[in-house]
Amino acid sequence: MATQERAIRTRMAILEAAGAVFDEFGYSSTTLTMVLERAEVTKGALYFHFQSKEALAQAVLDEQVQLGTVPPQASKLQEVIDITFAVAHRLLDNALLRGSVRLTVDQGAPPGVDHSGPFRQWPVHLVSLMEEARAQGELLPSVRPQDTVELLVGAFAGIQLMSRALTNREDLGRRISILWGHILPSIAVPGLMPSIDTAPDRGVRVTEAIMAA
Numbered sequence: 071m072a073t074q075e076r077a078i079r080t081r082m083a084i085l086e087a088a089g090a091v092f093d094e095f096g097y098s099s100t101t102l103t104m105v106l107e108r109a110e111v112t113k114g115a116l117y118f119h120f121q122s123k124e125a126l127a128q129a130v131l132d133e134q135v136q137l138g139t140v141p142p143q144a145s146k147l148q149e150v151i152d153i154t155f156a157v158a159h160r161l162l163d164n165a166l167l168r169g170s171v172r173l174t175v176d177q178g179a180p181p182g183v184d185h186s187g188p189f190r191q192w193p194v195h196l197v198s199l200m201e202e203a204r205a206q207g208e209l210l211p212s213v214r215p216q217d218t219v220e221l222l223v224g225a226f227a228g229i230q231l232m233s234r235a236l237t238n239r240e241d242l243g244r245r246i247s248i249l250w251g252h253i254l255p256s257i258a259v260p261g262l263m264p265s266i267d268t269a270p271d272r273g274v275r276v277t278e279a280i281m282a283a
Contacts, residue, residue: 081119084109085133088126089169097127098178124182127173134170134188135195140276141283146203147258148266150196151250152276154226158242159273161230175227189227193219213257225249243270 087109091100102123106116120126138157143149160167170188179185193216200215209215229249233242250268258266 077119080111080115084111084116084119084126085130086166089130089133089164089166092127092130092169092176093165093172096178097123097173097176097180097183102126124180127179127183127185128187130166130170131173131183131185131187133166134174135191137164137167137170138192138195139280141279145208145262145266146199146206147208147262150199150203150222151266151268152272153196154222154246154250155243155268155273156276156280157226157273158230158239158246159277161239161242171230175231189223192223196222208259208262209257210259218253218257222249222253225253243273246270247272 088105091104138153140152140156173185174188196219197215229245233239247268247270
């Protein structure tokens, strides 16, 4: 059991180091030596978990969706909103998430790295919540969850890139709040609107609730 726990910790240390390096330098300029130095592990430890840079990049990408976990909400639309704000807030200091997002939009990744994965995985996760929201009567009859979620994921990707370029994502919470201010009136039933929280600091409060729990 102790050996297994050490292996899990080592793997996570490698992933976090890789996320930081991929975020800073991009896929093409990152080397396994750079990751080794950042993670402070042996070459043998790295190759035990990841056989190549491609495999390591894929593992970083595959962590992205679970890094958006938030507490369940009675309103499933609020839960979808909370995910966007939590991811936005975590992008400020979570190296693994930052690296995963950088790889998602990095066109320099080779064919062996499926950097499009998160663009498919996020909709699968979010559509199920949107379907629950529709079943609870939270959405307007005209809303198609798949279309709405794909629009949301694409908009978030572009907004975080813009925020990173302009302010190193310091204003990302405000930009996500503005995004929801435009999207919500077109998808939510009017009676739900007053109870939905899309304030710029929503991500901070959601993250604090997770830490407190």
